[in-house]
Amino acid sequence: MNAAVIILDTTGQVRLWSHQAEDMLGWTGDHAVGLGFDRLMHVRGDADLLAELLDTESWTGHLSLHHRDGYPVQVRAEVSLLADGDGRPYVHASLSDVSRQHTEWRDLATLESLFDSSPLGVAILGSDLRHIKVNKTLALLDHHPVEKHLGRTVDEVVGGRVGEALAELQRNVLRTGRPVVDVIMPGPDGEGFRSVSCSRLEDEDHRVLGVGCTVMDVSERYEVAAQKEIVRERLSLLNDVGTRVADLLDIPRIAERLADTVVPRFSDYAGVIVLEEIAAAGELPRQPPTHRTPLVQLGAAYKQHSPPVERLLRAGQSFTVSERSVTGTALHTGLPQLANTAERLLAATYPGDPRTKAALELGVHSMMALPLRVGGIVLGLLVVYRAESSAPFNDDDMAFAMKLAGRASTSLDNARLYARERAGALMLQRALLPHHIPEPPGVRIAFRYVPGSTGTEAGGDWFDVTQLTGGRVALVIGDVTGHGLRAAATMGLLRTAVRTLSGLDLPPAELLQRIDDIAVELAHDPDEALMATCVYAVYDASLSRCTIARAGHVPPLIVEPDPASEGGRRVRLLELPPGVPLGVGGVKFEAVEFDVPDESVLVLYTDGLIETRGEDISEGLDRLRARLAQPYDSLQATCDGVLGILEPGTERDDVALLLAQLSGLPGGLAADGAAR
Incomplete structure (x- = not known):
């Protein structure tokens, strides 16, 4: 700290007043020069010091001086007697502000204590980014003594990628002046995590002095945050498994x-x-599965495909286990199994299994076999693997994985029950559909029946052809609302009722009226009405006339020869009163009678042929009409061509299709073949 210099003459008047004295006492040189020194004394008795100085020629001690603003300033004075070139004596006084000096020393001591005792690691680096000062906390965090830091850069002390990253961070701060706060980095040797903050150090004139850094051990905070993230991700995964498989009804x-x-x-x-x-059949095993129980691998997933992956996870391959293997134990006991050692991995399935060799080639070091069970019955296994740099499975992973397996098991069991019911409904439906169709003169x-996709229940679609008196023929197609066994059974009842009533030779509208009454009576509960759509047509070949009534069904089409072009065909939508579905009750049905050109084809079908989810039904109807307009070699080929409009891979309803080529009778013949 610079001292203030004052020159006095032997009378005690000020002759020289330095800038430092002006800063210390507030008096400018213009005011101070010429004043008696006793005017500057806060305690007037101290004026006797001048006489003492003239006797001793030097004096050192503390004085209380008067600041221009009225408060005392404690100074340490070093006073000596000087003479100029002419031998005239002068008094030279060097003054130091004791109170300010004490405060500065106290502040420095406080900062030093704070620096040394700080729970944060603190480092001061010069403009060359070499350590000037570090505290003990930083030395502990870096695993190196204080002495090893001084004079070295951070990458020379810490080393490795962490040291390089820290050095780059400090260079950027020094160059740009932009501070960085709470940058998370691995600790030395990859142990734990550190929070690093750095800022550029500058003096009052903004000259760059270096970089200051603080380092804090945040390993615990990071681990807690990482654990929270794991929990969040696991909850998300558990939810995703539930939502992605819950609506599926197909086991594969x-x-x-x-x-x-x-x-x-x-x-x-x-x-x-x-x-x-x-x-295969959706049947539960009568006995708990063992190593002899036939197994099949249906699902597989991998990060990247390769030949070892193909050997390990080929879908559709049989899966064999030995009795004491990891997977065999999980299968028989219903308890999850963890394999984290080479010995356990080699015992995953059975000795010499190519799948085990493939797993080792992929770097698998951890595996879990998780039973898929419902009500204590094991339906299969979920087998998961971790390889290469992935952390091995632990007990927490296994507990969580069993929750995943539990959700998937419920969906598997639902799909199993559905498959069994669907198989029964399809069997009943096929048994009730006609196996022989008469072809009167x-x-x-030609006809086709296509069950719905695997993910849908069996429907209630049906069709029939009945030969009537007088050589006429009845054509009927219908669709019971709903799915499953009830729909299939209802379809059988309605088909039987239509066949029976058609034998009474009832007109189409009256027959539908009778069937509507039956449907109303068959409903067990007013809230669960039995409803079905239907088209009933009667064709008289001797007159080439057709009478049709409709009960809420999709409209029939007729493919007629096009007189405007040789060999051409036109597809016409039959304009019929739509009617209401059977089972509504209390509504009259109407029939339409019209002439049919020879070689026309009447097209009856159910809505599964033209309905596609998210699309207007008119678009499907247009596709059907376009397909029917194409030339075909036979009626059977027409059936196959029409079914080509069904999009593969989409979930769809049952489809029933009935084509009747109406040719009339040769001239001069009655319906029974006799001459007219």
Whole structure:
């Protein structure tokens, strides 16, 4: 700290007043020069010091001087007697502000204490980014003594990628002046995590002095945050498994979706193995599965495909296990199994299994076999693998994985029950559909029935052809609302009722009226009315006339020869009163009678042929008309061509299709073949 210099003459008047004295006492030189020194004394008795100084020629001690603003300033004075060139004596006084000096020393001591005792690691680096000062906390965090830091850059002390990253960060701060706050970096040797903050140091004139850094150990905070993120991700994964498989009713698709969902979010590879009996017939095993129980791998997922992956996770391959293997134990006991050692991995399935060799080639070091069980009955296994740099599975992973398996198991069991019911409904439906269709003179018949996609229940679509008196023929097609066994059984009742009433030779409108009454009576509950749509047509080949009535069904089409072009065809939508579905009750039905050109084709179908989710039904009807307008070699080929409008891979309803080529009778013949 610079001292203030004052020159006095022997009378005590000020002759020289330095700038430092002006800063210390507030008096400018213009005011101070010429004043008696005793005017500057805060305690007037101290004026006797001048006489003492003249006797001793030097004096050192403390004085209380008067600041221009009225408060005392404590100074340390070093006073000596000087003489100029002519021998005249002068007094030279060097003054130091004791109070300010004490405060500065106290402030420095406080800062030093704070620096040394700070729980944060603190480092001061010069403009060359070499350590000037570090505290003990930083030395502990860096695992190096204080002495090793001084004079060295951070990458020379810490080393490795962490040191390089810190050095780059400090260079950017020094160059740009932009501070960085709470940058998370790994600790030395990859242990724990550190929060690093740095700012550029400048003096009052903004000259760059270096960089100051603080470092804090945030390993615990980071671990807590990482654990929270794991919990959040697991809850999300658990929810995704539930939502992605809950609405599926097809066991292979559930297996594929489950494997796809857990990779790569939970494991690097995954396979879903199901009992063959469940996959094929939906039947539960009568005995707990053992190593002899036939298994099939239905679902598989992987990060990247390769030949070892193909050997390990090929969908559709049989899966064999030994009795004491990891997977065999999980299958028989219904308890999850963890394999984290080479010995356990080699015992995953059975000795010498190519799948085990493939897993080792992929770098698999951890595996879990998780039973898919419902009510204590094992339906299969979810097998997950981690490889290479992925962390091995632990007990927490296994507990969570069983929750995933539990959700998937419920969906598998629902799909199994659905498959069994659907198979029964289809069996009943096929049994009730006609196996032989009569072809009276003047009529040729072709038909198709296509069950709905696997993910839909069996419907109540039906059709029939009945030969009537007088050579006439009745053509009927219908669709019971709803799906499953009830719809199939209802379809059988209505088909039987239509066949029986058609034998009474009732007109189409009256027959539908009778069937409507029956449908109303068959309803067990007013809130669950039995409803069905239907088209009933009667064709008289001797007159080439057709009478049709409609009960809420999709409109029939007729394909007629086009007189405007040789060999051409035109497709016409029959304009019929739409009617209401059977089972509504209390509504009259109407029939339409019209002449039919020879070789015309009457097209009856159910809505599954033209309905597509998210599309207006008119678009499907247009596709059907366009397909029917094309030339075909036969009526059977026409059926196949029409079914070509069904989009593969989409969920769709049942489809019934009935084509009747109406040719009339040769001239001069009655319906019974006799001459007219």
